Amino acid sequence: MQYLKDEVRNSIAQGALKEFMEKGYEGASVRSIAKASGTSVGNIYKYFKSKEDIYENIIGSVYDKLVNYIGQFDEVELNEKAEAVFNQLIEKLMKIFDESSHEISTLLNQSVGSKYENCKELFVDFITRIVTESMEYELSKRGKKLADNFNIYLVSRSLVDSISIIVREKEDGTEVRKLVLNMIDIYYTGLADKLECKDLN
Structure with a gap:
């Protein structure tokens, strides 16, 4: 039964x-x-109990997984091994995209009116903070510091918007995973060389 x-x-x-x-x-x-x-x-x-309860049942666990893995980036100690750890965390995130691309698409694109309607802003803020700290560490090794992190914010927003479009337009989890990884590579590879910096002294 x-x-x-x-x-x-x-x-x-x-x-x-x-x-x-x-x-x-x-x-x-x-x-x-x-x-x-x-x-x-x-x-x-x-x-x-309600439409909200149904939505929570479908979206809540996926949202919690995303927030959990993104939050783990904050715990990474910034040193020479950080990039390898970041890559491992990104791989874990990609598994969620592989398994739950429809739920992620709904979360990012169709949450207006629900308690998740501001989730994109949360993700943008998370990514901006993590990338800013990473870039500050990278630049400090060159005797430089960030002028500001506005460009990082713009790139992070573009990434989240790109992911929203990918999961909305593409059905296959493997294709979604590949496209998201491509976007991360396009937006962030060599980013430290493109940012406006000042000398530390």
Whole structure:
């Protein structure tokens, strides 16, 4: 009996994800989710309290994983081994993109009206801070310091916007992973050489 309940719950979640991807959090309704799931509104309320509860069930764990892995960048000690650790963390992040590109697309592109509607700003701020600290470390070895980090902010925003478009337009997780890694490479390789700097002295 439990198997049947799990099956129905998963069917509702799959139908809801399709609705959220197409209509966004604001545009989707419990009625439209019921139709997409092949069940009744009453049956949905046996499994979920509200549309918000359905959205949280689908998006919450993916969001938490992303925040957890991005947060781990803060814990990396900036030294000669930092780049290798950063690469390992990026690889972990890419696994989430591989497994959950539809959920990430919904999170980044269709969250208006939900508690996640400002998630892109959070990700931009995270990345800006991490890259700023990394660039400051790299430049300090050259006897330089950043004039400011506004260009890093612009690059980080461009990366998040690019990722939002990639996961919206591309279905295949492997292709998403490749494109995201390409964007990281394009935006950040050699960045320290392009930033406006001052002498430390």
